[in-house]
Amino acid sequence: MAGKDSIVILTGAGISKESGLDTFRDKDGIWSKVRLEDVATPDGFRRDPARVQAFYNTRRRNLVEGDIRPNAAHLALARLEREWPGEVLVVTQNIDDLHERAGTENLIHMHGELLKIRCGKCARPFAWSEDLAVDAKCPDCHRTGSLRPHVVWFGEMPLHMDRIFDALARCALFVSIGTSGHVYPAAGFVQTVANQGRAHTIELNLEPSEGASLFRETRMGPASQLVPAFVEELLSR
Numbered sequence: 001m002a003g004k005d006s007i008v009i010l011t012g013a014g015i016s017k018e019s020g021l022d023t024f025r026d027k028d029g030i031w032s033k034v035r036l037e038d039v040a041t042p043d044g045f046r047r048d049p050a051r052v053q054a055f056y057n058t059r060r061r062n063l064v065e066g067d068i069r070p071n072a073a074h075l076a077l078a079r080l081e082r083e084w085p086g087e088v089l090v091v092t093q094n095i096d097d098l099h100e101r102a103g104t105e106n107l108i109h110m111h112g113e114l115l116k117i118r119c120g121k122c123a124r125p126f127a128w129s130e131d132l133a134v135d136a137k138c139p140d141c142h143r144t145g146s147l148r149p150h151v152v153w154f155g156e157m158p159l160h161m162d163r164i165f166d167a168l169a170r171c172a173l174f175v176s177i178g179t180s181g182h183v184y185p186a187a188g189f190v191q192t193v194a195n196q197g198r199a200h201t202i203e204l205n206l207e208p209s210e211g212a213s214l215f216r217e218t219r220m221g222p223a224s225q226l227v228p229a230f231v232e233e234l235l236s237r
């Protein structure tokens with residue numbers, strides 16, 4: 001790693017676990033309580049919008065009103081962005097705002113944001129921290145029933161993919177933190193970087209992800225311990 005080298009960091013639900021937010025596929029995770037087909041697909045929303053709005057209203061209310069704060073891992077990534085001489089880009093699969101609240105600025109939410117909603121018709125996303133009613137009216141086009149969470153559901157195209165692939169092509173280091181490597185296209189990013197044959201790739205996770213064998217290096221443990229230590233190591237070189 002040379003000073004001006006760029007770093008891309010992919011994060012998943014595991015980085016927010018120690019802040020008190022559930023992951024998806026751990027034994028007591030979100031998908032053990034509800035079927036993703038019912039609450040995280042366009043068909044699920046068409047079939048039962050009230051159920052989908054309730055699913056995201058509960059998660060939004062917990063994030064806004066619960067005692068949910070960035071943990072040492074989020075804070076360490078913000079420190080890396082401040083102190084590393086080259087570009088640091090965080091690409092998160094998470095829809096919480098913990099990276100922002102920790103101070104990360106160069107950030108892409110590829111699966112959307114829990115604290116934003118958008119109109120299915122006029123598509124403008126805007127900040128929203130309340131419950132969203134099924135018959136809420138869009139402030140732009142005034143339609144009712146077309147407002148939805150600004151979240152990427154299964155079968156929908158993740159956001160800012162061009163910017164992400166451009167950053168992957170340029171990076172000298174790709175770090176994956178707290179993701180099971182189950183959901184594509186995020187799970188394929190390490191292969192994209194490995195195929196370029198130049199960058200170092202490292203996984204920091206509680207247990208080996210589905211793509212663990214694709215990384216040049218893997219470290220197992222809780223993010224709140226692994227990430228600050230890794231950032232300190234990078235910055236002290």
Ligand code: BV8
Pocket residue numbers: 011012013014015017018023024025026029040093094095111151152153154155156157158177178179180181182183184185204205206207208209221222223224
């Ligand atoms: C798309 C909504 C294309 C928001 C989510 C191949 C290529 C392309 C697509 C596909 C493909 N194969 C299959 C697909 C389809 C699908 C997919 O991947 N399906 C899976 C089930 C196989 N992908 C899609 O549909 C994507 N769209 O590809 O579109 C397209 C092309 C043309 C035209 C249109 C479309 C869309 C994917 C986004 C779906 N939305 N969420 C929300 O409700 O949150 S994904 C969902 O899973 C979450 O958002 C989350 O981000 C994501 C990944 O989960 P993880 O973050 O990894 O969480 P998980 O619980 O799984 O793992 C946690 C990890 O942390 C574990 O490893 C655990 O050990 C670790 N951990 C726990 N505690 C700690 C820890 N680590 C460290 N410290 C700790 N303390």
